[in-house]
Amino acid sequence: MPTEAQALELEKFLPYRLSVLAQLVSESLHDLYAGPFELSVTQWRVMAALGRFAPLTASDVGQRIVMDKVAVSRAVASLMKRGLVERATDLDDRRRASLRLTEKGRTVHAQIVPLALKYEADLYQALSAEERQALNSLCDRLFAHAKLLRSGP
Template sequence: MVDQSLRLDAFLPFRLSVTSNLVSETIASTYQALFGLSVPEWRLIAVIAEDDGTTQQLIARRTRMDKVSVSRASIALAERGLIERRPHVSDRRSQSVHLTKSGRELYAAVAPKALELERRIFERFAPADIASFSKMLLQVQEATLAVREEG
């Protein structure tokens, strides 16, 4: 007889979630202490820095954040003068978001800290293991999307 009991510590989706939360909490405390940014705010700044003129809908899709979190972060960043909204060129019902000069300066200060945190977290692992892990994460994303589509 096969043991069908669920043990959370052996359940990969649980381990992945706990690990992700731990990494996010570590990063969030650093961004908050140094720059006064929440994780959603930092994600918006990073996505906009990579894809200036994107929309909140595309940011939500790319980051897998819910629309309310994206909207709140966008409002907070706009109030701080870090982003601005403009009418979208091809869809007048939508707005594109852009970093302001202050937003670009903040990104330039935060990005090296993000890379340093990443380096510190992963310095214990061989480059080949990191490459395999990264590839596997992408495969898990693809498999999860496929399962979601199957219903």
């Protein structure tokens, strides 16, 4: 006998909730830096990755910020045109190029980081210190398990 299909309560479905929360947070943070610095979400993510981990290849940046190559490539090209990012050819492998923030890029990065950290602190005010710690621990576990599920058995 066939079973009745389960109903998907979208508003309670964890992947949906995480996606909507991420979008809302990303858009709210974007509102803080978009106007003054004329950066898209992808451009800021590229700069944030380079500000923390440079030098990186464009492929490395894409993996760090979990965005596709085309979006990263466009963002890098735009940031290079604006003088915020520079590319250097790897001396050991001429086919490989690493990216880093320019002096101008580091200045912009240094101006946005406090805005981002203040936004994070404001967001965290909805949680107690214990809840923040628990959330961070749970996020770490969900990230690790999601990566495991993505890679398959």
